[in-house]
Amino acid sequence: MKPEKTFDFHIRKTWIQISKMYNELVSAQGLTTSVGMALLNIDIKEGIRSTALGPKMGMESTSLSRVLKSMEAQGLIHKVSDPNDKRSVVIRLTDAGISKRNIARRVVLDFNQSIAERIGEKRTQEFIHTMTEIGHIISEQK
Amino acid sequence: MKPEKTFDFHIRKTWIQISKMYNELVSAQGLTTSVGMALLNIDIKEGIRSTALGPKMGMESTSLSRVLKSMEAQGLIHKVSDPNDKRSVVIRLTDAGISKRNIARRVVLDFNQSIAERIGEKRTQEFIHTMTEIGHIISEQK
Numbered sequence: 001m002k003p004e005k006t007f008d009f010h011i012r013k014t015w016i017q018i019s020k021m022y023n024e025l026v027s028a029q030g031l032t033t034s035v036g037m038a039l040l041n042i043d044i045k046e047g048i049r050s051t052a053l054g055p056k057m058g059m060e061s062t063s064l065s066r067v068l069k070s071m072e073a074q075g076l077i078h079k080v081s082d083p084n085d086k087r088s089v090v091i092r093l094t095d096a097g098i099s100k101r102n103i104a105r106r107v108v109l110d111f112n113q114s115i116a117e118r119i120g121e122k123r124t125q126e127f128i129h130t131m132t133e134i135g136h137i138i139s140e141q142k
Numbered sequence: 143m144k145p146e147k148t149f150d151f152h153i154r155k156t157w158i159q160i161s162k163m164y165n166e167l168v169s170a171q172g173l174t175t176s177v178g179m180a181l182l183n184i185d186i187k188e189g190i191r192s193t194a195l196g197p198k199m200g201m202e203s204t205s206l207s208r209v210l211k212s213m214e215a216q217g218l219i220h221k222v223s224d225p226n227d228k229r230s231v232v233i234r235l236t237d238a239g240i241s242k243r244n245i246a247r248r249v250v251l252d253f254n255q256s257i258a259e260r261i262g263e264k265r266t267q268e269f270i271h272t273m274t275e276i277g278h279i280i281s282e283q284k
Binding site for chain 2 (some may be wrong): 005006007008010011012013015016017018019021022024037058059089108112113114115116118119123124126127128130131132133134135137138141142
């Protein structure tokens, strides 16, 4: 089996291509792919508990801390204590964060729509089905 | 469009899952996913020019330098000057590198075969076709 024939080769390569493209599209706005992904995972109204964001993004806490620190320094987020549980922290978007989130959302939507239009509904469903099944195979191997 | 419906969400999430799984499977051997990927991209007999490895792996040179430094420290690779062009450097596997490469190869083959067996030839071809098309759409957007 040649590398070009493996699933992981295609998945990794395509993710790297997407990540680079997103970086190029949002860098003029002072954003990166990681910051954009984080913004999209924070609810505009409710914010998100800091402990929930890492698992949702599939990021380790050390990498995520770095991203959040930079987002706080850029004034995109602020941290407040959870009204229901004073020990935990909720990350909320600032107005600047909401505005940058809209930019990131537009970029993601445009790209995904261009794929969906090109390959059509049936192949889109099949693609998501296969990806989900690969996820199941990974879980079973653990 | 919800994040769970986007192509990038599935591609990123699945790559993170694969990368974590590979890390877990090879960490007992002192390897990481990045080191394993690098080993698999170095030809056993010919080695690889240092300038060719980054593009092949889709890695930026700063991240790759870190990986290569650690591989050299572990005695998995050594650098020699290219006999055809003294200014350029060829990375070659040591015996230990070849042995670790075989371990990485086994892990990658086993995982990919378990997917291929589960989803079958037709869906495998369709998956690779869709991934390739997504790559084309990215190129066109540049």
